[in-house]
Every structure is written in structure tokens, then in C-alpha cells.
Amino acid sequence: MARQILGRIPQLILTLLAVSFLTFMLLSLIPGDPVLSILGTDNITEEMIQQKREELGLNDPLPVRYASWLGDAVRGDFGRSQRTQQPVMDAIKERLPVTVEIGLLALTGALLITIPLGSYTAFRANGIADRVTTTVSFALRSVPGFVLALLMIYIFAVWLRLLPATGWTRLTVDPVRNLRSALMPALVLGLAEVTAYTRVLRSDMIATLQQDFIIMAKAKGLPNWRILFKHALRPSMFSLMTVVGLNIAALVGGALIVETIFALPGIGRLLVDSIYQRDLVMVQGVVLFIASSYVIVNFLVDTLYTVLDPRIRHGRA
């Protein structure tokens, strides 16, 4: 098993290199001179521009620039913000806990709803619960996340006054207030995923429930919950795992919108603000960070298959 995972590391490194190169090219491909965006367009001379270009190493050939940039990035140095001179890595570290917390809450919540719901709707396929779930899912899926967010703010913050509409309290400052401020954003992010997850789990589960070993488990006289969760769930998780892995990106993408609506100081908000301010070094650093996390998370998800299926673990896929 360890050998199988190690064997895939070169592939992981190649993917990360490709990701980093594309991110690096971002700076060269975006119209406009980065030097101008740093210096501004007022009262500058050609000399000042050339001096800044030299300072930033922009006159070196592309491969040299990429190599030195990558060398720094690997050591955790993504450069400094053109606006505030704050190191990009510090900004990311500052914002990361917010995005990760909301993402994890959303994911955990989504799975906590999906697993019983997907299993039950598969067990009683085409029953009342199944049909209601399908209808509600489609409704939720077709409403954009920000509409849901605004609706929730109206219900829970304005009308019921249960939760804060915007803002963030750090976990270390006040865990209860932290949870209250994280709840709605996580719900908005998570609910959108539940609809997809449930469909995926349901269809895999329906296929599993046709298997002989399920009839065998039934013939043992085991209760339904045990058949569903001890026998049927694990072999039905493969597609769900894949979709969850791919959706980590959706969580980050969703974070852009959700963090903006709920005014949360997360990575998504950092990215949006940096784009508005044309803080290209910051954008580059954040994009590289998000893309790399995405690749690594998916690599980890792939290794989880071996945990789910002992046949892969023993090299008999």
C-alpha cells in the first residue's frame, strides 16, 4: 500500500509543476505592465520604470524568472504585496483559518446530511422520502448560492435575529460567537453540495443493494440499519469520494462569494480584494496556494480508495 502511494508521487510533483507554471504565467499574460501598476502612472520616468524592472528581475529571460520564483515559492516565499508590502505568505496564513474552518464545517455538515439521506433514499428508492428529496434537491441546486445566502441572512439575522448577518470572531477569541458567525456561511456552502452528494451516493447505493452479499446479510436476520451502514455504505462510497475531492475546489470557489456576502476575512475575500487592487503578486501567490492545495487534497482522496477497498490495497484492483 505504501509502495502504491509512493509510486504516484512523481505524478503529483509533475502536476504541481504544471500548476505553478500556469500560475507564474498569469503575471506575464495579464494585459498591462506590472511595474506601472506598482508605481502608478503619475510622474514617472522611463528611468524609474527600468530601475523597477531591474529590481523585480523582470528583464531576465522567462525560464530564469520562473526558476527563481519557484525556488522562493518552494521555501514558502511568495513575494510581497505590491500594495501593503506584507509578505504574501503572512497574508495567506492570516486568512487561511477562516476559509478552512468554514470549508470543513460545510463539508462535515454536508456529509452528515448526505450519508443518512442518500442511504435511505436508495433503500426506499421511489418512495415518498426519495421523491421529496429529489424535488427539494433540484430546487436548491437551481438557486444560486448567493440568493440562498441573502435569504438566510433575511431569515436568521434580520427576522429571527438568531445569527449575525456579517463579520467574524476568531475561534481563539470566543468559540461560541465564532461558531455563530461560521454557521450560515458553512450552511450556504454545504447545502449546495448536499444535493449533488446525495444523488451520487443514492445511485451507487442502489447498485450495491442489488448485490448478493446484501441478500446474504438480510438472510442473516440483521436489522436494516446494520445492512445499510455496515455492509452497503463502504462499497458505495467511491463516486462520493471522487466528487467530494473535486468539490474541494468548489468550496474555495464558493468561498469567494460567501466570504464576500458575509464579509469574512478568508482566502476568497483576499483574492477578490487583490484582484480589485491589481495586487498581482498577491493574486499569484493566493492562486498558487489554492491550486496546490487542490492537487494535494485530490492526491490524498485517491489514497483513501485503498482504505475503502481492500482489493486495491492488496494489489488486485
Next chain:
Amino acid sequence: MSESLLERSSARSSEHEQLLQVQDLKTYFPTPRGLVKAVDGVSFELERGKTLGIVGESGSGKSVLSRSIMRLLPRKTELHGQVMFDGRDLTNMKQAELRDVWGAEIAMVFQDPMTSLNPVMRIGPQITESIRHHLGVNKAEARETAIALLTSVGIPEPIRRLKEYPHQLSGGMRQRVTIAIALACGPRLLIADEPTTALDVTVQAQILDLLKVQQSERFMGMILVTHDLGVVAGRTDDIAVMYAGKIVEQAPTDELFADVKMPYTEALLQSIPRLSNHSHTRLQSIKGRPPDLVNLPKGCRFAARCPYVQDKCLAEEPPLIPITGKPDHLYRCWFPVGTAAGEAALESNRAAGKIDHEIDPAAAGEIIA
């Protein structure tokens, strides 16, 4: 307590220790094409310690029958008739009551051990889960029982096997595991649904012998479902031959092989290859296919494929009746094999050129090469 136990046991002994009584059992599946009559009025009895073989080709309803006895059927199935197990009618039990019977009192061995064991669960918990569920013992005791069970079904190194996954075992070993699972809670009735069909020929006999040994040691009733008359020949007390959802012949095993009455049984017997045949002998097959279970013919269900067929067979369905003087040999035929009426029917068909393949064993032996 002792009084009621006495009453029950005396009541049972007066019924010859009848373990299972199936009365006019019908299993119908509603489909878009219409009602599929998979089992259509089957009755039989099974005593404790006895083995009944149910024989028929694919689609004869034998597997559905075995699942109907346990009521392991899809939710929308129509089930009629009575299944008395140990004095209780399984057909009107609630799901929760059935769960207490399943695995504990009636157990089943399935056809394909490649698919009937959970591929992502270790062998150990697959055996112990029903022990723990039905007998309420703790983990350690259940584990001890599982080791004893694996030993008794002939699995070497049982302690190591507990930690293995099904794919690490051979087909024969896996079927031994499913038998151990079936025996786990000491059932009184064991239903084996084609237990050797998916296995290599070399292990088939081992598995059948194992079932036989376990059945007599534990004094269980056993139903052995198969398409192979050779499998049941030396291992059952009685045989019921099924065709298109009905029993067409039923008798004690020796009696059946000595005096076949139903042409379908005769045809099944002739389709078994024999060592005494020349090499390259064409195997006897039964022409045609079983009837559509949605639109069943009016007369005898085997008529379309029967070499003895007469006009009466197409018009009227024969009843299941005993041979005169042999009340336990039942058959369903207007022109039975080995009777004057049967011989005359076969002869008239032969004269009319209606038989394009000869099923007389003496003549069977057409050499191709």
C-alpha cells in the same frame, strides 16, 4: 414451562416431526409485461433431519421457491399460500419476526461465494455479526464460536482466516465460509441454493459432502436446490422436480430414479453425460425453452417440448397424483413414462414423425465424428 414444551413436542411427534410444511405456495412478480408466475402452487413437507432436493432447469422457479420459503423477496411480490415452519406460519409474520427466524432458525447458502460475501469486510465479522446479533454473546465468545465453525467446515488456520478478506480465499474456501456463516446460530433448516454451481468440479463433491455431514450431525432439515440431478442422486431423501413454477414429479430419491413417470424428469436424466457413452457422443438436450411465465399455456406446461404429447396435453393440465399403491410418488402427466398409455403416445408420435430427436437411452449415442 416444561408442560408447554411437552405439549409442543408431543404435538410435533404426532405430525412425524414435521419441520416445514409448504401448502399451495404461489409467488407472483408484478412486471410491466404482466404477472410473472414464478412459483405457482407448490406443496411439500420436510421432516427434521431429512434432505429434500429441488431440481429444475433455469427459470423453473426453484430459486424463487427457496427464497419464498424464507420470504427473502422484493417488496412488491405477491405471495399466497402457507409456509408452516415449526408450527408457525411464515407467510403472515411481520418483518421484525422474520428477522428473528432468518439466520437463527432458517439459514441459506447462496450460489456464488464470489458475490455473496461482502468484499470489503473481513471474514471474522461476517461470521460473528449474526452470532452476536441473535445469541447476544460478547465479542470474545463470538470469536471462539467463529473459530470452531471454521474448523468444522474444514478451513485450515482459522485464526488467520478471520482477519482475511474474501478475495484472499479460493472459491471452495469461500463457500466453506458461507456455510460456516449459515451454520453460525444453529439453524434447524438449511436452504442451499445451487451451492456448487459456481465452483470448480473438483471442489463440488467436497462442498456437497460437507453439507451432508453438517446436516446429519446437526440433525437439520435441508433443502438442496440444483439443476443437476447428479448432485441430488446420493445425497437427498426426497426429490421434487420443478417445471415452470410447479412440481411435476416428487418421490423418495431411490424410487424416483427407479421408476420415472414424468417425461420431463426422464429428459433431465438423459441430459446427464455418462461415462459409458462413446467419446464425442452428442449430449442429449431438451428441445426448446420453458414457457413464458406471464402467458402460460392452457394444458400441461411441458407439452410444447414433450415427446409424449397428445391433444389432451394441450387442452387440460394434468393434476399432481400419486401412483397407485405408492402414495409418496407423485407425478403430473396424462401419459406417464413406462405405462401402456405412455408407450402408446410415444409410439404414435414416432410413427407420425413428430420426434426429431430420440430420447430412448438405448438409442442415445449418435456419433458425430
